[in-house]
Amino acid sequence: MERRTVLGILVQLGSAAVALVVGIPALITALSPASARRRGPAWRSLGPIEQFPVGEVRSAVIGRPAAEHTAEGRSGAERAAEGRATAGRATAERATAKGASGAAVAQSVYVWRRSAEEVVVFSRSCTDLGCPVTWDPGSHCFLCPCHGGIFAKDGERMAGPPDRPLYRYANRVRDGRLEIDLSSVPPMV
C-alpha cells in the first residue's frame, strides 16, 4: 500500500477512536437515569384514614417520604422519631399544597373509600396523555380537561381517547394512616 493510503486509514481510525473515547462515556452517563427504576416499594402517607368517609371520593396530597432524609447509621429510634415528626407535619401541609410532598412538585391523588375496609386510590393523571382529571361531585365522574376523557367513579373509561381505566396505587393502612406505593404506577404518573 502507498504511504498516503496507510496514513489516511490511520488518521480516520484515530479520529474514530477519539470520538469513541469521549463520546461513549458521555453517552453512558447521560443515559444512566434510564435504568434508575425504583427498587422496592416507596410508601407515602395520605393522612389519617378517618379523613376519608366511606362511599366518598376525596382528594389528598401525597405526603413527604418518611425516611428519605435520614442519614445512614442513625439509630432506629431516631429514624422513627423523624418519621413521626414528618407525618405530623403532613396534615398541616395539606392546606398549602406547595412543598407538601417533600419532592420537587406537590402531587395529589383521589381516594375512594369504597367500604370501611376497601380503599381505592386513583392517580389524577389521565390515562390518555396525563392531563389532571378532576372529580365532579355532581355527576360522580372524573373529567379530563384536555381531550375529552371521562372516567366513572370506579375509574373505568366512559368517553374520550383513553384506552384504559385510571391508574390505581397499591395502598395499605399503617397506624391509622392511609399509605400508597409510588412504585405501583408508571413513573410519569
Place this chain on the structure above:
Amino acid sequence: MASGPIAWLARRSRLKSAWHWVRDRFQLREIWQHVLDRRVAKGSWYFGDGATLFLLFIVLVVTGAAMTLSYSSASDEAYDSVRQITYGQPLGWFVRGLHYWSAGLMVVMLFFHLFRQILLGGYKSPREGSWLFGVFLFFGVMIMSLLGYILRWDERGIYALRVALNIFYRVPWIGEELVLLVQGGPEIGSETLSRIYAVHVIIGPLLLTSLIAYHLYLVVRHSITSPTERERPVETASEQRAVYERDALSKERGEIFYPDTVAKSGLMGAIFLALGIGLTFALGGGRLYPEANLAEPSYPMEEWWWSWFSALAALLPPWLASYFYVGFPLLLFVVLILLPFIDRGPHRGMRNRPIAVVLVSACVIALLGLSSLRIRSAWTAWPQPTPPPVPEGMVLPPEAEQGRQLFARYGCNSCHAIDGHGPGVGPDLADLRETLSYAEMRSYILQPPPGVAMPPYEDRLSEEELDRLVDFVMVVQTARQQ
C-alpha cells in the same frame, strides 16, 4: 466594489489602507465573491421565509441568552426567577415576550417553509441534502418550542411535560426507560427541570446552530428553485444546474444576491419581527400560570402552536390514539426524509404537481380547522358552578325551577347544554333529536343504555328529585318545539 456605509467608509483615503488590511487578514474577499456578490435566480416575495426563520432564530438566541443570566433551573426557584425576569427586571417583560412570540411565529414560519418546499419540489435533485437538514431542523425546532415553555415551570409547562412523558411511555419495549431518561429519576422533579434546561439552552441551540449552518451552506451551493425550473421538467442534477445558471445570468430572471435578494428576504423577516414586537406590546410578554404543581385542580392548555395536535388527540378513535402518538411523529419523520426519493418526477413548482397542491392545501385546512376546534373544545366535560340560564322569554313553573337547580347539583350541566348554554359533550337537552316520553326519560336517567357515556343515577336520586329534573327538561323542550 460594493455600496453601503461600510464601502463608503472604506473608500475614505485614510481608512483605505486599514480596510485593505482587514480585507486581507480576515479573507473577506472570498466571502464577498462566493456568497454576496454572486448572481442568483430571482425568487418570489415569499422566498424570504427562510431568512425570516434565520432572523427569528437569532432573536431567540439573543433574548434567550439574556434570560439565562437570571433564570434558575432549580425546581423550587425556577418559577420565581421567571416572575423576576418578567416583572422585576427592566424590559424583562419585553425580552421574554419577544422570545415567546418569536418562538410561536417561528413555528408558523416553519410550517410555511416546509409547505412551500413541498409545493415547489424544493427537495428535488440536487437539493436532497438541503432538504434532509431542513427535516432535522423542523423536528428540532418543534421540540424546542415545547421545551421552552416547560422551563416557565408553571401549570401549563408541567402538564406539557407530562403529556410528552405519556407519549414516550407508549413507545413499545423501551417506554418506561425513555420516561426515566427524560425525567432523570422516578418522578418529575428537580432532575427533570435540569435536563430540560440543558437541552433547551445548551444542547438544542448548539445542534440547531450547526444544522442551520450546514443547511445554509447547502442552500448557497445549490441555491433556490429558479423560475425556469418551475416552468419546465428538469430531469437530472446537471440539467438543473444548467437551467439555473441561465436564469441567474439572465437580466429578467436573475439578480445579485447582495443587496437585491438580501433586501427582499430581509424585508419579510423585518415584517415578522415587527409582528412579534407588536404582539408583545399588544398581548403582553407571554402569560404566566400558577406555579408548577400536580396537586391543584387545573385546566391546562398547550401553547397555541400545538392546538392542532391536541384537537387531533381528542378526535381520534381510542383504538387509533395509542398508535398515533408514537406512530405519527415517526411516520412523519420517515416520510419527510424519503420524500425526495418518493417524488421523483421531473416537474417542480405547482403547475404540474396537483398531488402536492392538494396535499398541502389539505394540511393547511386541517391545521387551521383543528386549531379552531381546539379553541371550542366541545369534547370537554367540566363542572359548571351555576345552573344553565332559563331560556329567553320562558317562565319556569316552580317544579321545573327546582329541576333547574338539581340540574347543576347533579352535574348534568357538566356535559349537557340547555338551549346552547353549556358544554356540548352530551346532547343539548332543549333540542333533543328524538324526544323521550316522561317515563322513558326517567328510566334513561336512572340507567342509561349501554355504550352511552353517562353515569347511572339509580342510587343517587330520590323519586321526587328525578321528577323535578324531568319536569325541567320537559318544559324547556316543549317550549322549544312550539
